[in-house]
Amino acid sequence: MAMHVTCDHPGCNESVVYKVAAVWRDTRFRELKNYGFSCRDHVGEVFRNAERRWQSWPRVEGEVVEEVGIYDYAPGHRDSQLERLWKLEESYRN
Numbered sequence: 001m002a003m004h005v006t007c008d009h010p011g012c013n014e015s016v017v018y019k020v021a022a023v024w025r026d027t028r029f030r031e032l033k034n035y036g037f038s039c040r041d042h043v044g045e046v047f048r049n050a051e052r053r054w055q056s057w058p059r060v061e062g063e064v065v066e067e068v069g070i071y072d073y074a075p076g077h078r079d080s081q082l083e084r085l086w087k088l089e090e091s092y093r094n
């Protein structure tokens with residue numbers, strides 16, 4: 001059964017097309033830490049909200065959380081298979 005994921009922007013029920021996430025890693029593991037899902041219209045808001053939470057995240061020695069990125073959301077795909085949308089990210093960075 002496919003799970004229907006909706007945009008994280010308050011009040012929005014549109015389908016998700018982007019995943020906002022940051023690479024988390026330590027000496028043994030590497031994974032995508034999820035910071036939010038967004039529809040086509042709210043990726044800017046969801047991305048900036050994620051960056052604020054990323055900045056306030058308590059850093060732990062031995063762990064690295066890379067900058068927040070925007071990924072093409074593809075249900076059923078592993079995180080490592082998701083395409084990172086660098087140009088879209090750049091357009092929302094200050």
Ligand SMILES: [Zn+2]
Pocket residue numbers: 007008009012013014038039040041042
């Ligand atoms: Zn939305």
